Amino acid sequence: xxxxxxxxxxxxxxxxxxxxxxxxxxxxxxxxxxxxxxxxxxxxxxxxxxxxxxxxxxxxxxxxxxxxxxxxxxxxxxxxxxxxxxxxxxxxxxxxxxxxxxxxxxxxxxxxxxxxxxxxxxxxxxxxxxxxxxxxxxxxxxxxxxxxxxxxxxxxxxxxxxxxxxxxxxxxxxxxxxxxxxxxxxxxxxxxxxxxxxxxxxxxxxxxxxxxxxxxxxxxxxxxxxxxxxxxxxxxxxxxxxxxxxxxxxxxxxxxxxxxxxxxxxxxxxxxx
Numbered sequence: 659x660x661x662x663x664x665x666x667x668x669x670x671x672x673x674x675x676x677x678x679x680x681x682x683x684x685x686x687x688x689x690x691x692x693x694x695x696x697x698x699x700x701x702x703x704x705x706x707x708x709x710x711x712x713x714x715x716x717x718x719x720x721x722x723x724x725x726x727x728x729x730x731x732x733x734x735x736x737x738x739x740x741x742x743x744x745x746x747x748x749x750x751x752x753x754x755x756x757x758x759x760x761x762x763x764x765x766x767x768x769x770x771x772x773x774x775x776x777x778x779x780x781x782x783x784x785x786x787x788x789x790x791x792x793x794x795x796x797x798x799x800x801x802x803x804x805x806x807x808x809x810x811x812x813x814x815x816x817x818x819x820x821x822x823x824x825x826x827x828x829x830x831x832x833x834x835x836x837x838x839x840x841x842x843x844x845x846x847x848x849x850x851x852x853x854x855x856x857x858x859x860x861x862x863x864x865x866x867x868x869x870x871x872x873x874x875x876x877x878x879x880x881x882x883x884x885x886x887x888x889x890x891x892x893x894x895x896x897x898x899x900x901x902x903x904x905x906x907x908x909x910x911x912x913x914x915x916x917x918x919x920x921x922x923x924x925x926x927x928x929x930x931x
Contacts, residue, residue, distance in 0.1 A: 705758075705761040705762070706784075707754075707757055707758050707761060707784055708758040708761060722751045722752035722755055723750055723751050723752055723847060723884070724752065724847070724884060724909075724911065725909060727908050727909055728884070728908055728909045728910065728911040729752070729755075730908075731882065731906055731908050731911055731913050732756075732843070732845060732880075732882050732911075732913075733759055735843060735880045735882075735913070736759050736760055736843065739842050739843060739877075739880070740759070740760045740761065740762075740763050741760060741761065741762040741763035741764075742760060742763045742764075742842035742843060743763065743764045743839050743840060743841045743842050743843070744756065744760045744763060744764065744765040744766075744841070744842065744843045744844075744845070745766060745768070745836070745839075745841040745843070745844045745845070746765065746766070746767045746768070746844075746845040746847070747767075747768050747844075747845065747846045747847060747848045747849065747859070747862045748767065748768070748769065748845075748847045748848025748849070749767040749768075749769035749774065749775060749778055749785075749787050749848075750847070750848070752847075753767055753778070753782070753785055753787070754782060754785065756845070757784065757785060757786075764786075764839065765786060766786045766787065766788065766835065766836075767785065767786065767787040767788070768787070768788055768790045768832070768836070768848070769787055769788070769789055769790065769848070770789070770790060770791070770792060770848065770849040770850070770857060771789070772789035775787050775788070775789045788832070788833045788835070788836070790829075790831075790832050790833070790836075791831060792829075792849055792857035792858075792861060793826060793830070793861065794826065794827070794857055794858055794860055794861050795854065795855050795856065795857065795858065796851050796852075796853065796854055796855070796856045796857070796858035796860075796890060797854035797855070798858075798860075799858060799860055799890045799893075799894070802826055802827055802860050803893075803894075803897065805825075805826055805827070806825070806826075806827055806864070807928065807929075809824060809825055809826075811824040811825040811828075812824075812825040812826075812827060812828070812864075813927075813928045814867075814868075814871060814919070814927070814928075814929070814930045815919075815927070817868045817871075818868065818872075819832075819837060819865055819868055819869070820832075820837045826861075827860060827861050827864035827865070828861070828864070828865060828868070829861050829862070829865040840869075840873060840874060840875055841869055841879065842877070842879065842880065843879075843880045843881075843882070844866045844869070844870075844879065844880070844881045844882070845882045845884075846859055846862045846863060846866060846881070846882065846883045846884065847882075847884040847885070848862075849862070851885070851888065851890060851891065852888075858890055859883075859885075859890065859891055859894070860890065860894050863883065863891070863894040863895060863898050863899060864894070864898050866879075866881050866898075866899070867881075867898040867899055867900075867916065867930055870916035870917075870918070871916070871918060871919040871922075871930075872918070872919065873917075873918040874918070878915040878916055878917050878918075879915075879916045879918075880913065880914070880915055881899055881913075881914040881915075881916055882911060882912070882913050882914075883895050883899065883911070883912045883914070884910055884911050885910050886907075886910055886911065886912045887910050895912060895914075896931070897929075897930065897931065898930045898931070899912075899914045899916065899930075899931075900914070900916070900930060900931035901931070902931070903915055903916045903917075
C-alpha cells in the first residue's frame with residue numbers, strides 16, 4: 659500500500675530514513691507491549707491484521723503522519739480501551755497501524771477523496787473506510803463560529819448530527835455507522851485544512867464534541883486532535899473540546915477526555931466550554 663504525501667509536510671531524504679526507522683521500531687514495540695496489556699491478546703500471538711501491519715511497515719518507505727511521541731499518546735488510551743470503537747478522520751500513512759493497534763475492535767476511517775478510498779481499499783481491503791462529503795470550507799471558519807453562537811440547533815443542549823441541516827457545523831449525510839456507533843476514541847487528523855477552499859476540521863471538531871456529550875455508555879470519550887499548531891484547530895478545540903478536558907499535549911497533538919453531558923457539573927447554556 660503506497661500513500662501519497664497528502665496530509666504532511668515533505669521530509670528530506672535523510673529525515674525520511676530516520677522517520678522510517680523510528681516507525682518500524684514503534685510498531686514492533688507497541689505490538690510487544692500490547693500483547694502484555696490488552697485483554698484478548700495476552701497469549702503472545704499476533705492477530706492477522708497485526709502481522710499484515712508488521713510486513714507493511716517493514717517493507718515500506720512510507721511512514722506514519724504522527725511522530726513516535728504523538729502516536730504513543732493514542733496508543734496508551736488504546737491499551738486501556740481496546741477492543742473498542744475507534745473513529746479516525748482521515749485515511750493515510752497510519753491507517754494500517756491504527757487498525758492493528760485495536761485488534762478485535764471496530765476501527766473506521768472517514769476520507770474526503772472517494773478515489774483515494776478506492777485506491778487504498780484495493781491494496782488493503784482489511785481496512786474499513788468510508789468516503790464522506792463536508793459542507794464547510796476553511797475560509798468560513800470565523801463565520802461558522804458566529805453562526806454556531808446564534809443558531810439554537812448548534813447549542814450544546816440541543817445539538818445533534820444526523821439530519822441537522824440548520825447547524826452548519828453538524829456533519830450530515832455521513833454513513834449510518836457514523837451515527838449509530840458510540841465511539842470510545844476519536845482521532846481528528848483530517849480533512850485537509852491548509853488552504854482556503856479545503857474543508858477544514860471545524861465540523862469534525864464540533865461533531866466530536868457533540869458525540870462525546872451525547873455518550874450513553876460508561877466512561878469518557880477520548881478525542882485526539884492533530885495539527886494544533888494551526889490557528890483554526892486550536893480555536894475550535896478551545897471552543898468545543900474545552901481546555902478543562904485537555905489531559906495531554908505532545909508535539910502537535912492534544913488529547914481530551916470528555917465526559918457525557920449527564921456527568922458534567924454544568925451542561926446547559928449556549929456554549930460548550
